[in-house]
Amino acid sequence: MTTANMAFSDIASYLKLELNQLLPNCSDLVVHGINSSVAVCYVSGLVDTKVLSSSILSVLTMLDEDEVNTELIRQTITICEIEREGNLDQVALKLLQGHVYIAVLDEYEGLLCNIANFPTRAISASENETVIFGPVLGFNESLSSNIAILRSYIKDPDLVTEPHMLGTKMETRIQLTYMSEYVDQQYVDYVKSKLKQIKTDGLLGNALLVQKLQNHPYTIFPLMTLTERPDRTVQALMEGKVVIFMEGDSHVIIGPSSFIDFFLSVEDRYMSWGTGLFIRMLRFIGLMMSVFLTPVYVAALTFHYQMIPPALIVSLIETRTKVPFPPLIETLLLEITMELLREAGVRLPTKVCQTIGIVGGIVIGQAAVQAGFTSNILIMLVALAALGSFTTPNYLMGTSIRLIRYPMIFMAGLWGILGIVFVAMVIFIHLLRQTSLGRPYLFPIFPFRGKDLTVDMLLTPRAHYSYRVTPTKSGLKSNETENNQQSDTASSNSSSSNET
């Protein structure tokens, strides 16, 4: 469109030449000359085209070519966030963040209008953390809409949202969020100091940020919760925890988390006290089963026959008569088959997924026993253990739990009960050593806090209604509310956080 006007008196071709040097090979850069003295440029796809045509282009075309100046434009166009900018380097950066630049011939400064509209998906139900009962809303990948969802729950000025930038290339925007009245300041300081230390080009998601925030890089356990659910996030904020939002990730980080937190679902609180307690207990039984069931089978059948009562051992031996392998090999084979089934089920397209059910149910179940590959009882135990591991509401924790079963099975095959206890102790000591944002990972259990434990486990009806809320010890609040108001405006518009 601008190729026709090659004369240098034309602002559009001047801009195009300059910006092409600053943003070489940027094919989606649009420089649009309204007339010879006014030009508009933006990166297509990043701006809201509706706003662009209705609020900017239509106004600009109405103006008289000879009398136009930036002040006039500023007064006529109907966009709130306008600033003057003369430095083209800055302009190029802002263009990449979804701003529109309006330049006028013979004026040093042009106008930068923020009408950014990054592509995002609509808000929908959370898919990875499903509940049967309770709100289904989940976060999406847009930081501003996530904060907006959060504010729809908490309308208190105590809600602090602090913007931070991560990475030198990707400039990932994150927001540190907490209730200034409830939060323990040491967690906030811890996160801030860790964020300062991070040296990276950019982070693709919050899961990577979690790894950067933890003290022990080699642990297999997730040390902070990742969730997509606003209600869970709000509950965490009300408990005085710190929440980190990241642009481009629908998961938010909740910290500090303890080991028990990963086995709790917000849904438990929506049910009556008794059922909530029952379901939480059920999950812990599931955890115990998924960790210990198959190792105990291996240990008992390899070394400790005397531990099984006579009535039970007869049926056990009967089913195992055709099996040519020692219990260790038998169990490992079946457990790995189970993992393969699960992994295949995840990777396959949804339509083919049913096949996996058939393969798993019939081929593995029936045929393996008939072929003398495994015993019936073991299939039952492995299925129970798998079921137990799937009751964990948190996906990352569920994976860790499945993983610790293997060393245990292996050691049970070598040293029987001693092997199981040995691995259990190593894991227990390992868990004791972990901290989440500086708080011990096994928190309400050790260091033992009876009150927190009753709240966590919903042991009493009273606990059902209380969030663990500890008032701040220091007079930080006045300081924080100022901060809060600043970041309030920052978060209301998705790309102004750079200025603060």
Next chain:
Amino acid sequence: MDVRIKPRPNKRIQSFALLFIICNVQIGIGVFGFQRYVAREAGHDAWISVLLAGLVCHFSGWMILRVLRRYESADLYGIHQDLFGRWIGGALSIVLILYYVIVTVTILRTYIEAVQSWIFPEFPTWLLAVVLLFLSWYAGISGLRVIAGVSFMGFLVIFAFSMLYYNPIQYGQWNRLLPIAEASPYQLFNGAVAMGFTLSGFEIVFFLYPYLKDKEKSQKYMQLSMLLTNALYLFIMIVTTIFFSQDQLLRSVWSSINMLKIVKYPFLERIEVLAMGVWMFAVVPGIIILTWVISRGMRRLFNFEHKKVLIIFSIGVFVVSLVFHNRQQIDMLNNLISKMSLIISFVYPIILNIAVAVVWSWRQRQANKGEGGSQHEQTSN
């Protein structure tokens, strides 16, 4: 070496943790077969001896804390130096460290022997020693908080398994306790002395005291912890006396484990195999705490690094534990250690109390005499 130590706040533990730690060190391995030694002296009145020993234990605990309170924030290594000077105090500390090394070896070797006699007769001694020492090293490098956590788990295991002794009561004959107090006071006293090693271990509060956050509560939790231990020992002693006949009791080395053989569930029997394995949770904390005490001592006396001491010590204990091969040697070790533990746990606190009283009053007098004593005054207060 400073007499008083001021650990950083994040390294301190609550006095509440004393409850688990002391229980663990006291119970650990002794609970397997202490009944025989007491019954040998006091017959069916052994439970009175256990009770007496328990009372003495409370008294000793009180004496220990009396010394520690005077010093506010010092451990025994520091107190030694303050009372007896650098050389004699240091020598006493070294004797103490050696004692704890032998105690560690005894605990380790006794547990291995129990495992070998109940689960795996062929299990190599060195392998199990490596396993236990690895666990204690892994917990030991992470500081006192983790140690307290492991003790907490051990505490839970101990009291969960003591619930199982409900079953032997059903088969017990209560009239085996009659006539009450048939044994002479001398016999009862000998029985109480036989409890010495089983009950010892509470004196590690000498080393933990500076690391407690709320020191004013230490007396409460320490006495509570010893009360739990004593109650458990008394309970098991009574159950054993009504379950076994006297002849049988004197012949069974592992009476506590023997009694678990009769516990039966529809899906599980011979609980003693399970108990033996899970007891690792109760044994390892004892080893860890003693290791920590030794490593503290090495650091205080010779300024050695904690992590290095742990490794060197683990290797040392490993080698020493291989020396003992059979039941006689382990029994000999146990006998030797039980005499030493009597002195260190029960007699030594009294001596220390006297020494503190004498030395402090002497210093007071020196200070009163004139300016010459003011230097002493500064160091002691």
